Amino acid sequence: MSAQEPPRVRVLGIAQDGGHPQAGCMEPCCAPAWLDPGRGHRVASLGLVQGTQRWLVDCTPDLPDQLRLVGGPPLDGILLTHAHMGHYTGLLHLGPEAWAPSGIAVYVMPGMRAFLEGNAPWSALISGGHVRLVDLAADRPLRLTDQLQVIPWEVPHRGPWTETVAFVIQGPSRRVLFVPDIDRWEGWPRDIADVLSEVDVAYVDGSFFDMGELPRRDRSEILHPLVRETMDRLQSETLRSRVRFLHLNHTNPMLSPGSSAWREVHDRGFRIAVEGEEVEL
Numbered sequence: 001m002s003a004q005e006p007p008r009v010r011v012l013g014i015a016q017d018g019g020h021p022q023a024g025c026m027e028p029c030c031a032p033a034w035l036d037p038g039r040g041h042r043v044a045s046l047g048l049v050q051g052t053q054r055w056l057v058d059c060t061p062d063l064p065d066q067l068r069l070v071g072g073p074p075l076d077g078i079l080l081t082h083a084h085m086g087h088y089t090g091l092l093h094l095g096p097e098a099w100a101p102s103g104i105a106v107y108v109m110p111g112m113r114a115f116l117e118g119n120a121p122w123s124a125l126i127s128g129g130h131v132r133l134v135d136l137a138a139d140r141p142l143r144l145t146d147q148l149q150v151i152p153w154e155v156p157h158r159g160p161w162t163e164t165v166a167f168v169i170q171g172p173s174r175r176v177l178f179v180p181d182i183d184r185w186e187g188w189p190r191d192i193a194d195v196l197s198e199v200d201v202a203y204v205d206g207s208f209f210d211m212g213e214l215p216r217r218d219r220s221e222i223l224h225p226l227v228r229e230t231m232d233r234l235q236s237e238t239l240r241s242r243v244r245f246l247h248l249n250h251t252n253p254m255l256s257p258g259s260s261a262w263r264e265v266h267d268r269g270f271r272i273a274v275e276g277e278e279v280e281l
């Protein structure tokens with residue numbers, strides 16, 4: 001394993017923050033996954049791997065298992081998008097009750113830094129030396145190795161505590177976008193079609209397939225692009241083939257292979273991210 005082999009992105013989970021099955025849900029969307037854990041899904045996260053080096057993008061409640069999937073420990077760092085449950089609470093596994101590593105780099109935007117420094121138990125991870133915060137700035141590339149860099153892009157996403165970023169992950173020959181959470185495509189100064197024309201693969205917010213899984217909610221309350229809306233927005237076959245939906249809510253029928261929603265996504269030229277799949281950068 002030489003450091004010269006190209007970096008890779010590995011999908012470590014595809015579910016929304018609460019995972020699948022989700023706590024408290026005994027409905028048909030989750031019941032099969034309670035009975036057969038093989039039908040469940042881990043919370044959305046990516047691993048970045050190059051040689052013996054590895055990083056996590058987001059730190060989910062499924063951290064122990066995802067650490068194994070990425071081939072760690074050790075771990076060279078963790079990049080965080082925002083302070084919603086599925087995206088950072090796995091940091092608790094870095095505390096003294098559990099792993100308690102020494103000085104793992106955690107890459108954060110300014111709001112995320114202030115949030116972690118200002119609130120227990122996160123602040124204890126820093127004062128205890130288990131976590132070392134490293135600053136990110138919007139649009140400024142962060143170089144992880146000679147062949148691997150990551151660029152944070154701010155995205156609109158509800159959240160009282162921190163800003164939210166997407167990441168563009170760039171290797172010597174490919175670029176991957178990770179945008180697991182965004183309120184609406186309309187609220188982003190970037191056009192999703194333009195963005196897709198500049199990347200090879202995009203892991204995109206697929207929280208909800210359509211309003212059918214949210215019978216008692218109004219569309220205006222749902223601060224995510226619906227998968228159907230995202231698909232309608234993208235006419236070019238080339239761009240469609242780059243999209244891989246993840247961050248799927250437990251109600252999302254796309255979690256069931258072969259369902260009509262699952263088939264519609266594939267028939268229209270899109271894909272659903274699969275845990276364990278890799279993209280060579």
Ligand SMILES: [Zn+2]
Binds near residue numbers: 016017084087180247
């Ligand atoms: Zn989320």
Ligand SMILES: [Zn+2]
Binds near residue numbers: 084157181
């Ligand atoms: Zn979120």
